Structure formats: C-alpha cells, structure tokens
Amino acid sequence: MSLAPVDNSLVGRMLAVDLYTDNGILLLPQDTIITSAHVQLLQKQRIWEVEVQQLLSEGTGEQITTQLLELDADEETIAAYVQALDKTRSLFDQVSQNGTPHLEQFSDIFCEVAEQSMKQLGLFRSLYVLEGADSYTYRHSLNVGILCSLIARLMKWSEDRITFMGTAGFLHDLGKMKVPKEILLKPGKLTEEEFTQVQKHTIYGYEMIKEMVGGSELLALCALLHHERLDGTGYPERRNGNDIPIECQVLAIADMFDAICSDRVYKERTSPFEAAQLLWKEACNGKLNIEIVSQFVRYIALLYVGARARLSNGEEVEVILIHQDEPMRPLVRRSGEFVDLRYERKLTIEKMIG
Ligand SMILES: [Fe+2]
Structure with a gap:
C-alpha cells in the first residue's frame, strides 16, 4: 500500500481503502480500479492524495x-x-x-x-x-x-x-x-x-x-x-x-x-514445458510456423535439464533427460526413482522452481 498523488498516473491503480466525501458519503470503495473519470471526480472533491495497492504484477x-x-x-x-x-x-x-x-x-x-x-x-x-x-x-x-x-x-x-x-x-x-x-x-x-x-x-x-x-x-x-x-x-x-x-x-x-x-x-x-506444449499444439493446428516452433521447443526443453520442477500431482522432481521425439515430456527424477513423462500421460510439469 502506498500514497499516490491524484493525477493521471493514478489510472489503472487499485484503491487500498474506501474513500469518503467530507460529508461521510462513500465516494469510491476499496479495490476500485481507478479510471480517468475517477481522477476527475477526486480532484473535484479536492482529494489530492489516495492510498493505492501495489499493482498485482508490479515489483521493485x-x-x-x-x-x-x-x-x-x-x-x-x-x-x-x-x-x-x-x-x-x-x-x-x-x-x-x-x-x-x-x-x-x-x-x-x-x-x-x-x-x-x-x-x-x-x-x-x-x-x-x-x-x-x-x-x-x-x-x-x-x-x-x-x-x-x-x-x-x-x-x-x-x-x-x-x-x-x-x-x-x-x-x-x-x-x-x-x-x-x-x-x-x-x-x-x-x-x-x-x-x-x-x-x-x-x-x-x-x-x-x-x-x-x-x-x-x-x-x-x-x-x-x-x-x-x-x-x-x-x-x-x-x-x-x-x-x-x-x-x-x-x-x-x-x-x-x-x-x-x-x-x-x-x-x-504456466510452466515453460506446458507453454512449449501449447505452442506445439498451435503449430500442429496450422496457426504457427511449425519449423520454427519445433526448433524453439527443443531448445527450451534442453535449457531446463537439471532444473527442479513441480508436477501436476504436487511432487517435486529434477529434469534429467530431454527426449528427441517429445521434448516437452522429459525423463525426471523424484526422490531416488526415475519417471518417464512420455509414459505418464496424466502428469504434466506444472511449474519450474529452480
Ligand atoms: Fe501484442
């Protein structure tokens, strides 16, 4: 939460508190995403600063x-x-x-x-x-x-x-x-x-x-x-x-x-593995250039050898080997045993964690 001046830079930010007029009438409720009309309204009410949330996807x-x-x-x-x-x-x-x-x-x-x-x-x-x-x-x-x-x-x-x-x-x-x-x-x-x-x-x-x-x-x-x-x-x-x-x-x-x-x-x-799979699907459906997608997908998969990932069942695994024919479904290791995702079709790599 931070204090921000009431001007056009406020557009798109989210209010962190309810805003009231001097007479106690609710002007804008908490969580309102501010538009330029809201900015004008606030200026009319002579409100020059408001508490806003950090943007959902913002970081420093x-x-x-x-x-x-x-x-x-x-x-x-x-x-x-x-x-x-x-x-x-x-x-x-x-x-x-x-x-x-x-x-x-x-x-x-x-x-x-x-x-x-x-x-x-x-x-x-x-x-x-x-x-x-x-x-x-x-x-x-x-x-x-x-x-x-x-x-x-x-x-x-x-x-x-x-x-x-x-x-x-x-x-x-x-x-x-x-x-x-x-x-x-x-x-x-x-x-x-x-x-x-x-x-x-x-x-x-x-x-x-x-x-x-x-x-x-x-x-x-x-x-x-x-x-x-x-x-x-x-x-x-x-x-x-x-x-x-x-x-x-x-x-x-x-x-x-x-x-x-x-x-x-x-x-x-979505994890890069799932993203790669979606790209491949789009290429097979004739939407994306299949030659470029196939080179890119293979490269992305190779990049993640040795990385840790979370599977769709919640288990943490390490990516061990990328298969030529199906780079998006690699061989992974979970606590001492290997799992070949080519044969475990219900499992997907949900998230990369390191
Ligand atoms: Fe765009």
Missing part, C-alpha cells in the same frame, strides 16, 4: 534482484536486466505521455540486456521462475525481445537480423501505451468493445514506429502483424500464410510463449 528492482540472486544468476546479468527494466519503464511511460523517442534510445537499452542474456542462460531460465515481479508490459517487452533474438540465432540468421529481431520483439507491444490502462489491467474477461480496443495496439504500434526516427517499414509491420496467425484467424488484417513476413511469424511465437509463461493480472502462470 530490489525484489527482482533478490530473487535472481537466490537463483544463482550472474550478478552482472541481473544488474543489466534490472537496469534495462527501469529504463524501459521510463521510456515507455514517455511514449504514453505522447513523446516518440528515437529508435536508438530503445535499441541501446535492449542491446545491453540481450548481450548479457545470451552469455548467461541462467537469466533466461530465471525469467520464468520469478514470482510476480514487475509490471507486465515492460517485462514482456524485454522478454519477447530476448526470445526473438534467441529464435533468430537458432535459425542461424545473420547478426544484423538477430539484432533486428531483438528490437522488433522489444517494440512489438509499444502501441499498448495508447490503450487505456484500466482496460489493460482489468481483472477478468474483457467485453467485446474492450477487446476491440486492446486489438488496436497493433495499429497504434505500427503508426508509432513508422513515425519514429530510425524506424523502418518492416519494424513497424512486426508490431502490426504479431497477432496474425498462418490460418487467417489472427488480427488486425486476418492475413494468411506467406502474406505474414517470416519476422512476424517469429514474433508471434515469442509473444505467445512469454504470455503463457508470465504472471498475468488475471491468469495463473
């Missing part, structure tokens, strides 16, 4: 550092990630207040953390063990950038293309800064109209990147088309197959993977 740099240190990630990498997260927050906030920073400002922040994360796979593994740390859009942007450059590397693309994909991933959701926070942070299901508003982030992103000094058409297209699906069921243009540039197909995979794995305001987190 310090919390993240502590959690990463406990996970044995390299200190230099942690510092780079936390610093990049701070800088991302202030740069993205600048965008939401109508400034359009130069492309270089984004790529400078991203390159630092990308370099570190490539050297240190420990960080990558830790990204999905962290509990409720930091607000979603900033972290999602960094993570998708890291994932995109990783996939480009797996596909043996040139260094220039790898760098491009990192930046494209980092900027893909920039348009969300123009979507009202109360919709983005709304717990529970969105109405049809709200969902239409959220979908517009692709178009906003395209326009913002096109305007940006140093931005390119392909970079802007990556923001526009990252929710398109190969079978034409995506948005905003319902493009099919090869009408979706390969860069956007990579972005769709990275975006979906991080969205599934991360903490959301309204959704329980």
